[in-house]
Amino acid sequence: MKRALYHLHVLVLLLSIFIVHSTIHAKDDNDVTSIHHLIQPREPADDFTITATTTTTTTTTTSTATHASNSTKTNATQTHTPWVPLKPATPLHYNQSVVNRTATPTIAYQLNCKVDDPFCIKVENGIKQAISEFSKVVDIKTNINIQVSYYSFCTTGCSNTSYGFGIPSSQFILPFNEGPDLNHVYPQALAKQYVHSFNTSSVWSASDVTIELNHDAYMQSVDYEKASSLGWNGTGVPPTGRFWFVNDTSYNNTSIEKDQVDFRYVFLHELLHGLGFLSSWAAYFWSSSSPFRQLVENVVDDDNLKMITPGMYWFVDDNYGPTYITGFQSTMIFDKYLVSYDSSSDQPPMNLSQLGFSMQDFCRQDTDSFILNFVSSFRVSSQAVGATNLWNAMIEPGTLFFNFSAPAVSNSTYLTDAYLNQTYHNMTLLTGAAILDTQLEQFDQDTNRPGAAISHVDDIYSSTVDFLMAKGFISGKSLEDITQEMYQNIPVIYYNVTSHNNSIITKTYASPIGPGILRILDSMGYSTALTNTSYVAMGVQTAKFRSPCDDINDNGPVQSSTTEPSVASGDGGLVLSPNYCFSGIVLALMLALLHLD
Ligand SMILES: *[C@@H]1O[C@H](CO)[C@@H](O)[C@H](O)[C@H]1NC(C)=O
Ligand SMILES: *[C@@H]1O[C@H](CO)[C@@H](O)[C@H](O)[C@H]1NC(C)=O
Ligand SMILES: *[C@@H]1O[C@H](CO)[C@@H](O)[C@H](O)[C@H]1NC(C)=O
Ligand SMILES: *[C@@H]1O[C@H](CO)[C@@H](O)[C@H](O)[C@H]1NC(C)=O
Ligand SMILES: *[C@@H]1O[C@H](CO)[C@@H](O)[C@H](O)[C@H]1NC(C)=O
Ligand SMILES: *[C@@H]1O[C@H](CO)[C@@H](O)[C@H](O)[C@H]1NC(C)=O
Ligand SMILES: *[C@@H]1O[C@H](CO)[C@@H](O)[C@H](O)[C@H]1NC(C)=O
Ligand SMILES: *[C@@H]1O[C@H](CO)[C@@H](O)[C@H](O)[C@H]1NC(C)=O
Ligand SMILES: *[C@@H]1O[C@H](CO)[C@@H](O)[C@H](O)[C@H]1NC(C)=O
Ligand SMILES: *[C@@H]1O[C@H](CO)[C@@H](O)[C@H](O)[C@H]1NC(C)=O
Ligand SMILES: *[C@@H]1O[C@H](CO)[C@@H](O)[C@H](O)[C@H]1NC(C)=O
Ligand SMILES: *[C@@H]1O[C@H](CO)[C@@H](O)[C@H](O)[C@H]1NC(C)=O
Numbered sequence: 196m197k198r199a200l201y202h203l204h205v206l207v208l209l210l211s212i213f214i215v216h217s218t219i220h221a222k223d224d225n226d227v228t229s230i231h232h233l234i235q236p237r238e239p240a241d242d243f244t245i246t247a248t249t250t251t252t253t254t255t256t257t258s259t260a261t262h263a264s265n266s267t268k269t270n271a272t273q274t275h276t277p278w279v280p281l282k283p284a285t286p287l288h289y290n291q292s293v294v295n296r297t298a299t300p301t302i303a304y305q306l307n308c309k310v311d312d313p314f315c316i317k318v319e320n321g322i323k324q325a326i327s328e329f330s331k332v333v334d335i336k337t338n339i340n341i342q343v344s345y346y347s348f349c350t351t352g353c354s355n356t357s358y359g360f361g362i363p364s365s366q367f368i369l370p371f372n373e374g375p376d377l378n379h380v381y382p383q384a385l386a387k388q389y390v391h392s393f394n395t396s397s398v399w400s401a402s403d404v405t406i407e408l409n410h411d412a413y414m415q416s417v418d419y420e421k422a423s424s425l426g427w428n429g430t431g432v433p434p435t436g437r438f439w440f441v442n443d444t445s446y447n448n449t450s451i452e453k454d455q456v457d458f459r460y461v462f463l464h465e466l467l468h469g470l471g472f473l474s475s476w477a478a479y480f481w482s483s484s485s486p487f488r489q490l491v492e493n494v495v496d497d498d499n500l501k502m503i504t505p506g507m508y509w510f511v512d513d514n515y516g517p518t519y520i521t522g523f524q525s526t527m528i529f530d531k532y533l534v535s536y537d538s539s540s541d542q543p544p545m546n547l548s549q550l551g552f553s554m555q556d557f558c559r560q561d562t563d564s565f566i567l568n569f570v571s572s573f574r575v576s577s578q579a580v581g582a583t584n585l586w587n588a589m590i591e592p593g594t595l596f597f598n599f600s601a602p603a604v605s606n607s608t609y610l611t612d613a614y615l616n617q618t619y620h621n622m623t624l625l626t627g628a629a630i631l632d633t634q635l636e637q638f639d640q641d642t643n644r645p646g647a648a649i650s651h652v653d654d655i656y657s658s659t660v661d662f663l664m665a666k667g668f669i670s671g672k673s674l675e676d677i678t679q680e681m682y683q684n685i686p687v688i689y690y691n692v693t694s695h696n697n698s699i700i701t702k703t704y705a706s707p708i709g710p711g712i713l714r715i716l717d718s719m720g721y722s723t724a725l726t727n728t729s730y731v732a733m734g735v736q737t738a739k740f741r742s743p744c745d746d747i748n749d750n751g752p753v754q755s756s757t758t759e760p761s762v763a764s765g766d767g768g769l770v771l772s773p774n775y776c777f778s779g780i781v782l783a784l785m786l787a788l789l790h791l792d
Contacts, residue, residue: 293305293306293307294306294307294308294319298322298323298326298327298330299326299327299330299335301330301335301336301337301338301339302326302329302330302335302338302339302340302341303338303339303340303341304322304323304326304340304341304342304343305340305341305342305343305402306318306319306322306343306344306345307342307343307344307345307346308343308344308345308346309344309345309346309347309410310345310346310347310410310432311431311432313431313432313445314431314432315345317440317443317445317458318345318408318440318458320440321438321440321441321458321459321462322341322343322462324441324459325458325459325460325462325463325466326341326466328459328463328674328706328707328708329463329466329708331706331724332704332706332708332713332723332724332725333470333708333713333716333721333722333723333724334721334722334723334724334727334729334730335384335388336388336722336729336730337387337388337391338387339383339384339387339403339404340401340402340403340404341402341403341404341406341466341469342364342401342402342404342405342406343406343407343408344406344407344408345407345408345410346407346408346409346410347409347410347411347414348407348409348410348411349411353411354409354411355409355411355412355414355415356412356415357409357412358408358409358412358437358456358461358465358668359406359407359408359409359412359461359465360406360407360465360468361404361405361406361464361465361466361467361468361469362404362405362406362468362469362473363382363383363384363403363404363405363469363470363471364383364400364401364402364403364404364405364469365383365399365400365403366380366381366382366383366386366527367380367381367383367386367390367398368380368381368525369381369386369389369390370390374386374389374390374720375389375603375720375737376528376531376720376737377737377738377739377740378525378548378552378737378739378740379525379526379527379528379530379531379548380475380524380525380526380527380528381471381527381528381720382403382404382469382470382471382527382528383399383400383403383404384403384404384469384470384471385470385471385528385719385720385721387399387403388720388721388722388730389720389730403469404466404469404470405469406462406465406466406469408461408462408465412437412438413432413436413437413438414432414436415436415437416435416436416437416454416455417433417434417435417436418435418452419433419435421434421435421452422434422435425446425447425449426446426447427446434446434449435449435452435455436455437454437455437456438455438456438457438458438461439451439452439455439456439457439458439673440458441457441458441459441673441674441675451670451671451672451673452671453670453671454670454671455670455671456668456669456670457672457673457674457677459674460663460668460669460674460677460707461668463663463674463707463708464663464664464668467663467664467708467712467716468650470716470721471527471528471529471719472529472650472664472712472715472716473527473529473649473650474526474527474529474530474533474649474650475505475506475524475526475527475530476503476504476505476526476530476533476547476551476585476649477503477504477506477649478500478501478502478503478586479502479504479506479507480495480500480502480504480570481500481501481502481586486518487507487509487518487520487566488500490518490566490567491566491567491570494567495567495570495571499570499574500570501583501586501587502579502582502583502585502586503582503585503586503589504523504554504582505523505524505525505526505530505551505554505555506523506524507520507521507522507523507524508520508521508522508523508524508558508748509521509566518566519564519565519566519569520559520564520566520569521558521559521560521564521744521747521748522555522557522558522559522744522747522748523551523554523555523557523558524555524748525551525555526547526548526551528719528720529597529715529719530547530548530551531547531548531718531719532548532597532598532599532600532715532718532719533546533547533548533595533596533597533598533624533649534546534547534595534596534597534598534621535547535584535585535588535589535594535595535596536588536594536595536596537587537588537591537594539591540587540588542584542587542588545581545584545585545588547585550581550585552740552742553577553578553581554578554581554582555740555742555744556578556742556743556744557573557576557578557744558742558743558744558747558748559572559747560747588626589626589627589630589649590626590627590628591626591627592625592626592627592653593623593626593653594626595623595624595625595626595649596621596622596623596624597621597622597624597652597715597718598620598621599619599620599621599622599714599715599717599718600717600718602717602726603717603726603728604726604727604728606691607717607725607726607727608688608689608690608691608704608724608725608726609710609714609717609725609726612688612689612690614685614686614688615688615710615725618710618711619710619711619714622652622653622656622661622711622714622715623652623653623655623656624649624651624652624653625649625650625651625652625653625654625665625666626649626653630649651664651665651666652664652665652711652712653665654666654667656709656711657669658681659681659684659709659711660678660681660682660684660685660709660710660711661709661710661711661712662677662681662709663707663708663709663712664712664715674707677707678705678706678707679705681709682705687703688703688704688705688710688725689701689702689703689704690702690703690704690724690725692724692727702724704724704725706724710725713725714726
């Protein structure tokens with residue numbers, strides 16, 4: 196097995212941490228017009244709530260996004276939170292251990308739930324239901340593990356408005372001859388579906404997806420009065436918090452409140468991020484909490500930091516401290532399909548995959564890689580033009596698109612269903628000033644990525660079947676109700692599945708994972724209900740991209756400074772360094788950077 200590793204050109208990339216939260220940065224209308232002049236670190240975000248409106252007619256989509264004002268929120272809190280604190284819940288491990296169980300034949304989860312048992316049971320039920328909903332439409336063939344933690348983020352760094360995050364536990368560049376794309380980085384869950392020869396390999400990190408959910412977000416919105424009226428006696432986790440649990444028999448099966456979000460919805464959203472719904476492009480030099488910015492901001496003119504780039508190869512010299520950057524890493528498979536286009540400018544559309552390759556041709560060694568030298572030489576490179584254009588486009592909303600690849604099989608429902616065929620060519624991703632300056636970041640030796648950057652679809656999808664991956668969560672409705680309501684606005688989608696005995700069964704597609712979101716997963720390479728490829732790689736493989744920087748980056752101090760044993764490859768000097776140590780170190784770092792509240 197070990198020998199085979201020599202062929203694996205794995206570049207373990209950044210684990211892109213990704214904090215998804217209930218909030219976006221609400222801004223005054225005036226801000227919109229002055230975005231160009233005024234991009235300041237923002238105040239802690241106001242809650243962004245999409246309040247589900249009660250639809251009285253089915254002819255129009257009436258769900259609207261509203262920015263709940265902070266005063267409304269304050270009132271609610273003051274009205275309902277008793278001044279005298281009630282008896283706190285006894286912290287108790289869910290059966291004192293990590294629960295390791297399977298949700299479906301191919302998807303297992305390990306849950307570490309750090310609140311009381313009755314509550315953890317609800318959490319686990321929600322996880323199971325969400326995973327099972329996912330498995331109805333995405334075909335996972337090689338077993339994957341989802342590592343889930345449910346706890347109070349305040350134990351390491353408060354971030355009460357964050358619901359949680361989902362990230363790939365590890366990521367890979369697929370080896371030669373295995374998999375459809377050899378130049379972009381795959382989340383482990385997807386890499387596993389293609390690279391069968393490594394099924395039992397120690398290359399894989401023990402979990403494929405890491406999801407952390409924040410109990411503080413739950414507690415933040417508990418309505419204590421209502422909790423008492425529901426029979427809460429002051430011990431244990433009160434009901435009526437942010438997350439709503441379906442069929443919660445412990446509290447009389449209460450229906451969802453206006454400010455509650457279905458737990459399964461949150462979990463499913465994070466799960467998709469963890470399966471690779473995220474980008475490696477971000478404003479690394481600009482974002483206010485970025486360590487890169489902190490190192491250069493007083494030296495380099497601010498305007499010169501307005502660039503969007505892929506994640507970098509970087510290291511800290513133990514003796515001196517300053518950060519060295521040698522070059523840019525490959526971008527993620529999600530990024531392969533991104534196109535930046537600002538119809539109001541005269542710039543032609545920019546293909547981010549191509550731009551990523553050109554970025555990889557820029558690198559610096561030795562003292563030239565010292566961050567200030569790196570930035571100043573990068574500023575005058577041809578690549579910086581693209582990075583700056585990207586900034587100028589992305590500061591505006593509606594300038595980034597996910598262009599779907601052609602379905603990999605000809606009987607894909609996206610081709611055979613007239614509505615889908617006509618509707619889904621691309622989707623608009625969320626851009627705008629707020630995503631360029633993220634407050635949440637996660638950095639370590641191998642990893643560097645400002646938090647929630649390009650990883651959501653535009654807000655316009657909040658009122659469509661593709662609501663799941665918009666940044667704001669719709670509150671006040673169960674996942675079933677939201678889903679059902681949205682699907683009323685589009686024609687019924689039928690699709691065929693081939694059953695065990697080879698008979699064809701026709702089903703109706705009505706998943707909370709909307710057809711557009713599923714189409715993104717399709718494009719990335721997942722086999723789905725609407726494009727069932729069974730992970731047989733089709734079509735012409737892309738040639739392996741080679742850059743003169745490969746040696747510099749791969750032999751750079753990034754590896755030599757790591758204490759992890761590395762498996763060197765036979766040719767090309769590429770190095771395999773799985774980041775097993777990720778969960779402990781990275782999360783500690785990440786959480787240390789959460790200074791939201
Ligand atoms: C939020 O609160 C601040 C200070 O309490 C106030 O200045 C601001 O106008 C409020 N915003 C809204 C939208 O109510
Ligand atoms: C919040 O409180 C103010 C003053 O107490 C009141 O005028 C306002 O109506 C309240 N808002 C809500 C949404 O209850
Ligand atoms: C807790 O552990 C006991 C005994 O080990 C087991 O019977 C029970 O099912 C567990 N409960 C949960 C919720 O995992
Ligand atoms: C979960 O349990 C299965 C067997 O029940 C075991 O093979 C697997 O290694 C366990 N996973 C973890 C992460 O503990
Ligand atoms: C955040 O939540 C924790 C625990 O629920 C609480 O102690 C803390 O006061 C909260 N912080 C804010 C700013 O609300
Ligand atoms: C629970 O539901 C039952 C039947 O609907 C009702 O009689 C009871 O009052 C409810 N309890 C609470 C605490 O709401
Ligand atoms: C409160 O309710 C919990 C069950 O939810 C029970 O275990 C506990 O004994 C009750 N405490 C009191 C003081 O009644
Ligand atoms: C909730 O309970 C109802 C009635 O028992 C049942 O029909 C429904 O399937 C349950 N929903 C979930 C998600 O378990
Ligand atoms: C799908 O769209 C293409 C053109 O984009 C068209 O030629 C084809 O007939 C369409 N197929 C269906 C089933 O509508
Ligand atoms: C997205 O698709 C629509 C047609 O569905 C097309 O008009 C538009 O030009 C496309 N946008 C981009 C950036 O490709
Ligand atoms: C499903 O299969 C049947 C029988 O082969 C066929 O007539 C029908 O068009 C198919 N429907 C879809 C949505 O592909
Ligand atoms: C789609 O075509 C493949 C062969 O190309 C076949 O194996 C599969 O069963 C077909 N799927 C459906 C739903 O017809």
